[in-house]
Amino acid sequence: MAPTELATTGRRKRGIDTRRQTIWIWAFLTPTIVLYGLYTLYPIVASYWYSLVEWNGFSSSQRFVGISNYQAVLADPAFWSSVRITLVFMLLVAPARILLSLLLAMLLNSPKLPLRNLFRTVYFLPVVTTTAIVGVVMQFVFDPASGPFTAFLKALGADTGIDFLGDSGTALVTAAAVYVWKFFGITMVYWLAALQTVPTELYEAARIDGAGAFHIFRYVTLPLLVPFLLIITVLTVEDTFHAFDLMQTMTGGGPFFSTEIIEIYIYRWAFSASIPQLGFASAAAVLFGLFVMVVGALQAWALVVARRSRKDLS
Amino acid sequence: MTTLTRPARPTAPPGEGLGRRIARRAPWWGVLLLLAVLALVWVYPFVWMVSASLKSSLEVFTAGLTLVPEDFAWENYSRAWTDANFGRYMVNTVILTVSTVVIVVVRCALAGYVLGRYRFRGQKLIIGVLVATLFVPTGYTIIPIVKLSMELGLLNSLTGMVLALSGAANVSAILIYAGYFRQLPKELEEAATVDGAGFGRVFFQIMLPLSMPVTATVALLTFLATWNAFFLPLVFSFSDPDLRTLSVGMQAFVGENATDWSGMAAAGVISILPIVALFLFLQRYFVEGIAGAVKS
Numbered sequence: 113m114a115p116t117e118l119a120t121t122g123r124r125k126r127g128i129d130t131r132r133q134t135i136w137i138w139a140f141l142t143p144t145i146v147l148y149g150l151y152t153l154y155p156i157v158a159s160y161w162y163s164l165v166e167w168n169g170f171s172s173s174q175r176f177v178g179i180s181n182y183q184a185v186l187a188d189p190a191f192w193s194s195v196r197i198t199l200v201f202m203l204l205v206a207p208a209r210i211l212l213s214l215l216l217a218m219l220l221n222s223p224k225l226p227l228r229n230l231f232r233t234v235y236f237l238p239v240v241t242t243t244a245i246v247g248v249v250m251q252f253v254f255d256p257a258s259g260p261f262t263a264f265l266k267a268l269g270a271d272t273g274i275d276f277l278g279d280s281g282t283a284l285v286t287a288a289a290v291y292v293w294k295f296f297g298i299t300m301v302y303w304l305a306a307l308q309t310v311p312t313e314l315y316e317a318a319r320i321d322g323a324g325a326f327h328i329f330r331y332v333t334l335p336l337l338v339p340f341l342l343i344i345t346v347l348t349v350e351d352t353f354h355a356f357d358l359m360q361t362m363t364g365g366g367p368f369f370s371t372e373i374i375e376i377y378i379y380r381w382a383f384s385a386s387i388p389q390l391g392f393a394s395a396a397a398v399l400f401g402l403f404v405m406v407v408g409a410l411q412a413w414a415l416v417v418a419r420r421s422r423k424d425l426s
Numbered sequence: 427m428t429t430l431t432r433p434a435r436p437t438a439p440p441g442e443g444l445g446r447r448i449a450r451r452a453p454w455w456g457v458l459l460l461l462a463v464l465a466l467v468w469v470y471p472f473v474w475m476v477s478a479s480l481k482s483s484l485e486v487f488t489a490g491l492t493l494v495p496e497d498f499a500w501e502n503y504s505r506a507w508t509d510a511n512f513g514r515y516m517v518n519t520v521i522l523t524v525s526t527v528v529i530v531v532v533r534c535a536l537a538g539y540v541l542g543r544y545r546f547r548g549q550k551l552i553i554g555v556l557v558a559t560l561f562v563p564t565g566y567t568i569i570p571i572v573k574l575s576m577e578l579g580l581l582n583s584l585t586g587m588v589l590a591l592s593g594a595a596n597v598s599a600i601l602i603y604a605g606y607f608r609q610l611p612k613e614l615e616e617a618a619t620v621d622g623a624g625f626g627r628v629f630f631q632i633m634l635p636l637s638m639p640v641t642a643t644v645a646l647l648t649f650l651a652t653w654n655a656f657f658l659p660l661v662f663s664f665s666d667p668d669l670r671t672l673s674v675g676m677q678a679f680v681g682e683n684a685t686d687w688s689g690m691a692a693a694g695v696i697s698i699l700p701i702v703a704l705f706l707f708l709q710r711y712f713v714e715g716i717a718g719a720v721k722s
Binding site: 132133134136137140141143144146147148149150151152153154155156158159162170216219220224225226227230231232233234235236237238239240241242243244245246248249250251252253257258260263264267293298301302304305350353354356357360361374375378379382383390393394397398400401404408 | 454457458461464465468469470471472474475478486487488491529532533534536537539540541544546552555556559561562563564565566567568569570571572573574576589590592593594597600624625626629650653654656657660661664672673674676677680687690691694697698701702704705706709712713716717718
């Protein structure tokens, strides 16, 4: 093949290629556009429509009622209670997961610690187990009559069993503790990844300068971990909004609605009421979506502000 | 922690007494003990579940903290597997999980490849929409998903569940793929194009094989999420118990047989064992995959 011939075919080919390339690109995106469009984007939009209708079951017809579903949801004390419970749950779970797992990750990051890989495996184990099954098992672990937790307390000298999950005063805290236990390992792995980015020379330099363990943490480790702290906080906080599996199987929102997070509130009105109120539940779902978005936006804003102030410093 | 003020010394210096050596190491032994106690607490619920699954129903109630059963009641497992239908639920869960993983990996690899490696009109919009919906909770989208599946005639089928699960999850998978493909050197496809390979061949013969580490991560994380999924399979199997997955079946089992603790524990072991075994074999990938979310 003569060199000129090669050049022309190459040029012609490139012309076809851009058009062809566009077709290929959209062909590659099609599965995602179809599946994600149908099962995530469309539902987000459709929720808004459903929240404006009266609708008593998936087969029955819908009647447009404007914003009256929203008025009804906002006037329902149980909805506000579920918002409060979701927030309290977040405030119980997120700091415990973030701070305790940092402590543990720092210990497990030390190369001097024996068996550290075994410990990492053990602490990560609950993460991979099925949440819905853990929820059921916990009902029995905390059973006041003969569950192992009660037996343990009795062995320590307590005279009667406390119904940790069956008492509305203790159920939420107990559920939060189980949730911390269940997902602790993820946060710990995040922290271990973050700690790996701290250059070891910095530690050595600090030690040679005579810094103690606390000073090294305060002036070397902590400043380098701040950006990770923000990301890990975002991920962990968002995570606490997905507690449906555990709550539904462990307490079902009870006793007396004391663990009814928003997702269970929605589920109750949409799927477990004798007469489903799907329009009403959709209005609650839209409000929940907005709530999650507002929390997410606040955190994103905090990330941006933190990044900017770091740039100003350097 | 006086050791930290000195340069690290791997062995005891000559002349250091045994007593001083023990004193120097005491904090570490304390830490180790603390970690060990915590580790026991961490695995206790699972150990208890395995132990309860081998006890008779009566013994579960009376044994207290004793973990070793008097007689090994293996019939709990056959009761859970056949009578409580957990064999069926296992098959459902495996079908659901494997199909979802395949679909998610394929669609996320394809989308991640073009989003990460090409520039085209509408690209920013797609990425923007994906990022904006990164954290959408299932509780928000579940009602329209059920309605849509009903209209498509897919509500009471595993196919419906597979499509809903593979369409609802994994924005992060697309972003991980996009990030990975973006940083591969440009020469790769230039060389292949000179050799006459088209768009499809470049992807399937060069890019996809190169992305094996990402694929392993995405596949494992999707596997984990699907195997453990609860909300969607619960709602999809309301009217057909034969479609239950392990996690939904477990809840139904407790609702119907609240007194059968040992059967419940056996069912729990059956449900959790495969995912724990998989984790122990492939834990490096599990951990790296999750850690990657923070590093990137």
